[in-house]
Amino acid sequence: MTSAPLLSIEHISKSFPGVRALADVSFEVRTGEVHALVGENGAGKSTLMKILAGVYHPDSGGIRWQGQPVALRSPAEAQRLGISIIYQEFNLLPDLTVAENVLLNREPRTRWGMIDWRALNERTRQLLGDLDTHIDPRAPLHDLSVAQQQIVEIVKALAFDARLLIMDEPTAALNPTEVGHLYTMIERLKQRGSSVIFISHRLDEVFHISDTITVLKDGQHVGSAPASSLTREEVVRRMVGRQLQDIFPARLPPGSGEPLMEVRGLQGPRLRDIDLRLHAGEILGLAGLEGHGQRELARTLFGIEPIQRGEVRIRGQAIHLRHPADAMTHGVAFLSDDRKVEGVALTLGVRENIGLPNLDRFSRMTVVQDTLERAACRQIVETLSVKTPGIEQPVRLLSGGNQQKTVLSKWLISEPRVLIFVEPTRGIDVGAKVEIYRLIHQLASQGAGVLMVSSDLLELLGLSSRVLVLRDGAITAELPGATASEESIMLAATGVHTG
Amino acid sequence: MTSFTPTTNGILDLYRRSPLRHVQPVVFALVGMVIVLALVSPRSAEPANLINLVRQGGPLALVAIGQTIVMISGGLDLSVGSVVILADVMAAQMISGQEERVIPVVLLVLGIGALIGLANGVLVVLLRVTPFIATLGMNFVVFGAALLYSGGAPRGDIPPNMRFWGNGFIAEVIPAAAVVLLLVALVAWFLLSRTTFGRRLTAIGANRRVAYLSGVSVRRVTLLAYGLSGLLASAGGLLLVAFVGVGTLEVGTDFLLGSIAASVIGGTPFEGGKGTVGGTIAGVLFLMVLYSILTALALPVSGRRIAEGLIILAAVALYARART
């Protein structure tokens, strides 16, 4: 390819108090290419993208746009150049409708300067239709699931006729079908001559879609090369700085005997007659299409969603689940898929977040024992290599993946007996994933039971002792982890053979 | 996600790197105000007079600490003004100048304050009335109760042993009220920064949902926060009546606006999720110094109000810059 660079990043450096996020980074993005940006959590990917979007200003270095130096002082200026971005963290307005969100600040107007609602909704419907989704443009955003919100974010960015579309982990919340639609959209953009910067921790996606791959490590540019010239292993090695052996630890066998947690005839608003047993030492995967009850089941077992009928036993003892605290007293931990809303308190520090569910353990007569708490926090932060200048750093200043690690930390140190994890590794880099899998594995082999919901089928297949598949709120199949496959899961999830 | 980085600014950057950044901005504002006071009226800024400001701010500070606790949780307590008045009227009337009644009556009045606070909490937490309306309604009810209780004509007075705590000095220099404040502040500081309650309270204000999902009993903690605010408001009323000496419905101090302003100046945002006892006390002292400056300026009332507004704006604007 010989096309001229659309964008040149030249010697950009950026520091935050206590953190050097970017150090002298330079590379080019050519017209019409899909340029993948990979790197560990906290490598500086999002920071760089925010500089391109006009949110942050580099300490030094500059940007050329089609050869001309430009100063991107505000998001509006970046937009004017034709740079459109899907932020890693959603930036949506819960009180507005989907259509209002998608076309915010660009609402079609009638002659009288009023909003043309018909056009607004129609335009949004079309954009959504392009991704083959059927979200109602008039639905208030707070009614949407995380995955749906991700789609809205994507559509919002696509609504610009962008010359450069930046996608910061757009697929982290999507299922394979949706990812497929996204690929199609990206192809279309390429055809139109637009460029795409694509950030993802799923390397298969990166290799599937990108023309060029750039690796960042610790804020430094490790290298850029055509995707075709690279191998997975090479990219991982450059990212992590070492060779990764097996991603998944040895599979734990399905448990037997007395179950740790037993659910009988569970009925909820979206659940039908659920029976399940979770044994000590096993990892139980919950699979199914988005919206078929896996999330609800996980949430119900933590006391968040109401139980209409049926019973839940832990170690043979029937428990009342009316509040997460009820579940926690029985050693249940729960990790939500909505990190920003349900995972971390962004304004609080890393220690405060990690400490929150563990306060009783860290306190004596309700007085928090600082030294205990600090030591525990430091240790887990180190184990999961959470990249932060200190455990007092407000979580909002951490990179997305490191926020996720913080959520994991707070549950992993709670010495849980039952771990209910929904999308535990969302946004987490390959290297850290391995570490997390190892920890989960270790907890399970020490006698905990793990219930895991993940839209990452590889992960689910790689870890689960058994996989339960849900459809319309009911369990339709139980597959042994060792022999389950994508096909067998999809079959159980949809009831039809997919091609 | 963060907002824009501010354009670099030498002094601010220096400040942000220096150990001073750990000092709460309100402290700078307070120090600045004291300097202004010393310029305007050197006498007023003499140590004895400055210490006296702590005494003057005592009742408001107690109320403001309670307000801060509620605000940290993301709530608001508009009933504090009436609780102060009710406490004042009840204490004077029941004690009626008899020394031996002081302790039981003080305990009773504190209990009533706490109960009013808990009632606020019940409205907010169990009946899901927004704090603004719940506590505003309570404000009316409690004020009506104070009127009915006193028949509009409060009577009774406070014996010397209790008046001491509002007016007296320990060792001739330390105002007794400042000691009361210090003790309450220490307990509140301990509660907020050292106990699980404080941690949970902050978490609720920062993100209710996360707190709930981390096993925090949002209801219990919120209820307790309102209860404490009621308790501290009645404590403020008691300190005030010890200062005033008689039961009165005419309390000139605006405890409601004052307590919120002190909290906000002291770094507790409306959204909740953070706030400190020290900041709030500094906020109260800020107001006390401000009033001293205004008095020393000897302006007519109109000029006073104008100056008051401008000084507040200037002070908070200056330290808002340091904060961002």
Next chain:
Amino acid sequence: MTSTPLSHSPTTSRSRWLKGQRDVLLIWAILVVLVIIASLASDRFLTPFNLERVTAQLTALTLVAIGQTFVLLTAGIDLSVGSVVSLVGTLMVGIITDAPESWLLGAVVALGVGALVGLVNGLAVTRLRVSPFMVTLATLSVVQGLALLVFDLQRDSASGSITRAFGEVFTGSLGPVPIPLLLIVVPLFLSALVLRQTPFGRHVYALGSNENATRLSGMATDRVKLMVYVISGVMAGFAGLYTAARTLSGNPLIGESIAFESITAVVLGGVSLMGGRGSILGTLAGVLIIGVLSNMLNLLRVPSDYQYVLRGVLLVVAVMLYARRGRLA
């Protein structure tokens, strides 16, 4: 694949609309109940005289509450509106004479003063990044001082009161329609239109819903913020003009309670102090509930001390009826 996984909750648009309007419908239902109680309890309530008076009593509050709605929707607050009402009133005393052009001048000054105070508030909030509570608390004080100053100067110059004819412009009727009613209805309609139907209006909601997200989507959020404070100031100026006409005089304290009352009305009407939620229709109901409640208690001859208690209880009960789950702040 047969199922459409992303639309698992097929709510019809009508039921969604109803759900969105639930709060407003409930608060109006409460108002209706209150009106029914009032008319059953007192035969004086539904008389034309009384209704006309209640309307006149609520006009200024409605105007201020409209402005306050804009501000609260952005998660701000405007405490300075009462001082603006007072200042405008005292200024009108010097300005309004029998000469017709003085009315125009009066209107220009009133709205201008309001806009100016709003501008100062807005600039301080956006440029100095001080919390709206502190900014408007400060301007409350400054503007109050100005009102006292103007009032003092007038006492010395004995400039007299406002002419009756001017008063009638605002308090009379246009054919069968009382003018205060028009002064309520027209601004209500316009503000509802702006908030519902214009991009600016939606941006007000967007800002209150999530300021950072709104800013990142390239919107000039500071301009929107500035605008809402100007709107609030202008509405307060308008209310001051109306109050001057209603009282034919200027008083430096007359607006004192209106800021708090307007916030109460707006919150009662379902606007969240955290921004993003609520509507003009709700605000109107909030204003009316406050007005009807006070009128009813007076018509029922409830003595003051019991009025406090009853007002408090009724306020809380009203909100309890429509309090929604999971919103404690």
Next chain:
Amino acid sequence: QDAVEDIVTEYSTDYLNDETLAVQEGEEVDTSAFAKEGPYTIGFINWSTANSWTVQIDEEIKHEASLYPDIEELITVSSDGDVNKQITQIEDMISLGVDVLLVIPVATEPILPALELAAEQGIPVVVFASAPPAEDSQVTTLWADQVQFGRLQGDFLMEELGCEGNIIVLNGLAGIATSDLRRQGLQEAIEACPDGGANVTVLAEEDALWAYDQGKLAVERMLAAFPEIDGVWSQGGAMTQGAIDAFEAAGRDLVPMTGEDNNGFMLAWQERMDDGFTAIAASEPTWQSRVALQAGLRILQGIPVNSFYRLQVPTITGETLEDYVRPEYSDAYWTNSLLPAEVADEIYGQES
């Protein structure tokens, strides 16, 4: 008019035409248009209730009303010092159709249009206390001259100081007529000094809302800022008491002070008289609500009243203090009262 038919003289003492209390001024008003048969419903709008003075005003009128079998109901509401609220209440009273309306204005001018509305609806209005009389729109006004009130206090202070020295000033609330007019009286007193008051300095001036806590805090600040204070001009309420306590707490010698006939202040004064403390108290009599009620009743009977009555205000000095101060009552009592002892005992009697 035939005195026998007048229910005021029949059931109570006629204070209205008592030269020691209310001096007739203004013109005689023909009230025949308002004449109606009893029983009567009286509407009374007090400017506040969270204030011991207004409470006693309430008590006095309640007592007076209880004397007449012809009064069916006395409806009392309080405006909380809020002009707007007062206008609303006047209108609501009109809606309610009271027979006569008695009002203590928060401010006179702004409520005039509402009072006019009352007149249009045939409801006579008696305005009293707190604000100077305005023409028209009400049938009669009773007023204790507030300028005179402040003047009287001011004259005392000027005399004590020999028209020379530094004074501090405690006002009620700027913008409220009572407060502004009393302050005006002080100004007149200062200017009446031989040298036009050139040697009198007002060091500082604050609004302390007639409240003890604000009065005391304000004086504490003033004491801190100003080493030499020779006199305190306080409008009264509980502020003067606060000033006394502030001086003593600061270990400063008491200086001449002015105040009102508030029992709390007068007790404090009496206690310190032997130590040479000098003071004066003016009075805004609480019994005026009874006079206002009597005026209202006269109007309803069609008996002419005058458009204006000037209330006679006693000056309480060191010599007459004894006659007023009531050690057996609480601080909230206002000593220039016509409440019968049994009523006052009930309300203000101290336990011990």
